Every structure is written in C-alpha cells, then in structure tokens.
Amino acid sequence: MTIAPNIKDLTAFVAVIEAGGFRDAARAIGSSPSAVSEAVRRLETRTGVRLLHRTTRSVAATEAGTRLLSQLKPALDGLEAALDVVNQFRDKPFGKLKLNVPVVAARLILPRILPAFLSMYPEIELEVVADDSFVDLLSAGCDAGIRYGESLQQDMIAVPIGPREQRMALGASPAYLARHGRPEHPDDLVRHACLRHRFSSGAIAEWLFERDGKTVRIEPQGPLIVRTGSSAELSVDVALAGNGIVQLFDDWLRPHFESGALEPVLEPWWLRFPGPYLYYPGRRYLPAPLRAFVDFVKAECERA
Incomplete structure (x- = not known):
C-alpha cells in the first residue's frame, strides 16, 4: 500500500522548484539543504516517480514534477488559507511574517513603524531580511517587501510606506x-x-x-x-x-x-x-499577519 506523503515533504518539493535549488529552498522554509533533499527523496520514493532533474549546478522539475506542482501549489495555498481562518476567532492575529527590505528601509523606514506594530500585535513573529539585491519574494520565502517604484514587479500590489x-x-x-x-x-x-x-x-x-x-x-x-x-x-x-x-x-x-x-x-x-512602497503578491488570500501589517501601514500613511 502506498503511504501518502506528508505535508512537509510536499512543501519542501514546492520550495525547491520555486527557489531553483536545495540551498535557497532550505533558507526559504527555515530548514537545511540536507533535510530538504531528503524530503524530496522520500516524496519520489513514495510516488515511485522522479520529480526533479539534478545536476551539480541546477535543479529542474521533470514533466511529472511540473504536473504535480501545478496541482499541488493551489492545494497547499488553500490549506494555508483554511488553517489561517482560525485567526478570525482570536483577539489578535498570530503567526509569522517575513519581510525583504533594502538596508536603507531597515535603517530609516521600519524603526518608525515596527515598535507600534509589534506592540499592537505581540503574537506576530516578524523576521526582516535586509537585502539590497532584487529578489523574488516567493522563492525567497518572504511574504512582502519594500522597494522603490522603479524596481517593483508589475504583478505586485504596492502600498506607500514611510515618507512620500x-x-x-x-x-x-x-x-x-x-x-x-x-x-x-x-x-x-x-x-x-x-x-x-x-x-x-x-x-x-x-x-x-x-x-x-x-x-x-x-x-x-x-x-x-x-x-x-x-x-x-x-x-x-x-x-x-x-x-x-x-x-x-x-x-x-x-x-x-x-x-x-x-x-x-x-x-x-x-x-x-518618491518614497518607497510595501509590496506583496496580488492574490485573494493574505495570511493574517501580512493582512494586519498592510492595514497598519495604510493607517499610518493616512495619519501622516
């Protein structure tokens, strides 16, 4: 009897495809490259199909892996959204929020915003990655980022943050x-x-x-x-x-x-x-911590 793969193995597989490698995938999901590699290996063993082409320099999905990803990603997003529903029954949202920001934003923009936000939402665990290179938010495992207008991706929603x-x-x-x-x-x-x-x-x-x-x-x-x-x-x-x-x-x-x-x-x-923008993927579902942060930033902008 085939044993269904667990959620962690499926999540690791999706992370590897989106990040283009085991090391970046591990960084995105807070694991180690060896653990991610083992998770994908377990998934391939349980499905009986090779899902990834591996070389010393790159990782790419096989045809089977590509088809699995197309079905799996919406399912995992839906599962995350379903679990997040319980946040609506709490006084304050909880969970993790990861931001990718340029160093100047970490130094000049966030210190004016984060103390009040963290005081208002003590059960949100916020991680800030200060990085001046242009990264893909999803492959980097980030929920949102801060950038200036000329470097925003077109498929992103942008909200003004900080001085205009x-x-x-x-x-x-x-x-x-x-x-x-x-x-x-x-x-x-x-x-x-x-x-x-x-x-x-x-x-x-x-x-x-x-x-x-x-x-x-x-x-x-x-x-x-x-x-x-x-x-x-x-x-x-x-x-x-x-x-x-x-x-x-x-x-x-x-x-x-x-x-x-x-x-x-x-x-x-x-x-x-012009000042910077908070940006995030344009999707219907927003995790509660990100939704709280977006609403907080919008309210701050209106008060400024």
Missing part, C-alpha cells in the same frame, strides 16, 4: 571643506574626493543632481568604494574623518548635519524622489 518624498544628500566634514574648498556646482565634484557606492549588480552609482528643472549627472571619482546597503556606514565614517564627500539619504546623514560633524554640500541641488 526623500532626498539624496551630500555631506563633508568641516576639516575636509577647509582643506579642499566647498563645491559650488555639481561639476566641481570632479576635483574632489568622492566616497562612492557600488550596487550589487557591480555598477558604481552615479550621482544625480537637479535644480530649476535642470539635471546633472556626475560619475564621481575618489579613494573609496563600498557596497550599497550594509557597507554604506563605512563611507559615512570616512567622511566624518575628513577624507571625502559622501552621498546618502538625507535622513541617514541628518544627525551628523545637526551635530555639526558634517556640513551639507550643494543642498540646492539635492535630488528629490
């Missing part, structure tokens, strides 16, 4: 400006030590400026390049030490402007741009 306008600021220490002079126009930056950032794609960020409808693009040069996001604070430290001019979000540099450790540079030229 932000600026990119330039700052330098008083000692640096005393030694090298103060730029009066963005073009003057070619003669200055600019502390640069490299995107996860490998490209070095250009510096954009705007004033009276005129846009100026500068390819900065200087003694330091750091990766955007988690390493950005290093460029601030180097600017504070008097080694160059740094460009970052206004809110990030604002405390140093207020203390006098950095001085604003070219402020009339600072680029303004």
Whole structure:
C-alpha cells in the first residue's frame, strides 16, 4: 500500500522548484539543504516517480514534477488559507511574517513603524531580511517587501510606506571643506574626493543632481568604494574623518548635519524622489499577519 506523503515533504518539493535549488529552498522554509533533499527523496520514493532533474549546478522539475506542482501549489495555498481562518476567532492575529527590505528601509523606514506594530500585535513573529539585491519574494520565502517604484514587479500590489518624498544628500566634514574648498556646482565634484557606492549588480552609482528643472549627472571619482546597503556606514565614517564627500539619504546623514560633524554640500541641488512602497503578491488570500501589517501601514500613511 502506498503511504501518502506528508505535508512537509510536499512543501519542501514546492520550495525547491520555486527557489531553483536545495540551498535557497532550505533558507526559504527555515530548514537545511540536507533535510530538504531528503524530503524530496522520500516524496519520489513514495510516488515511485522522479520529480526533479539534478545536476551539480541546477535543479529542474521533470514533466511529472511540473504536473504535480501545478496541482499541488493551489492545494497547499488553500490549506494555508483554511488553517489561517482560525485567526478570525482570536483577539489578535498570530503567526509569522517575513519581510525583504533594502538596508536603507531597515535603517530609516521600519524603526518608525515596527515598535507600534509589534506592540499592537505581540503574537506576530516578524523576521526582516535586509537585502539590497532584487529578489523574488516567493522563492525567497518572504511574504512582502519594500522597494522603490522603479524596481517593483508589475504583478505586485504596492502600498506607500514611510515618507512620500526623500532626498539624496551630500555631506563633508568641516576639516575636509577647509582643506579642499566647498563645491559650488555639481561639476566641481570632479576635483574632489568622492566616497562612492557600488550596487550589487557591480555598477558604481552615479550621482544625480537637479535644480530649476535642470539635471546633472556626475560619475564621481575618489579613494573609496563600498557596497550599497550594509557597507554604506563605512563611507559615512570616512567622511566624518575628513577624507571625502559622501552621498546618502538625507535622513541617514541628518544627525551628523545637526551635530555639526558634517556640513551639507550643494543642498540646492539635492535630488528629490518618491518614497518607497510595501509590496506583496496580488492574490485573494493574505495570511493574517501580512493582512494586519498592510492595514497598519495604510493607517499610518493616512495619519501622516
């Protein structure tokens, strides 16, 4: 008699297909690659059919695996929705919520929102993954994310979160400006030590400026390049030490402007741009923790 596979094995199989590999699937469902591999092996043994093509570099579904996935994914989603119904009978929703956000959002946006949210919903376990690369939410095992408009996927629902306008600021220490002079126009930056950032794609960020409808693009040069996001604070430290001019979000540099450790540079030229969005897959069913967070963010936006 064939024994029906358990839910964990089925979930592991779906995760491997969506993530494209055992390691990423394990990360998405909070398991280990070996445990995920064993779960898929059990599923293949119980069904008597090979479900995955495995090579040293990739994993892909067989025809049988593809057909199983097409039937299985809606069933698992329906099961999750059915189990979540009990949340409606609780005073406060419970469960896990996983967000994928850029480092700047973890530093500047979420600290203004999460304390009140976590106090209101103490039974929600929130996990925040700060990642500046563009990831697929579902394959990364995330419920929602924060991104700016130009990087949103078209099939996602987007809700404004945080300030609706932000600026990119330039700052330098008083000692640096005393030694090298103060730029009066963005073009003057070619003669200055600019502390640069490299995107996860490998490209070095250009510096954009705007004033009276005129846009100026500068390819900065200087003694330091750091990766955007988690390493950005290093460029601030180097600017504070008097080694160059740094460009970052206004809110990030604002405390140093207020203390006098950095001085604003070219402020009339600072680029303004729309604030970020909370985004999530456009589907009828939303898990209770995500639904609570979306409603909370919408209410915060209305009060702002």
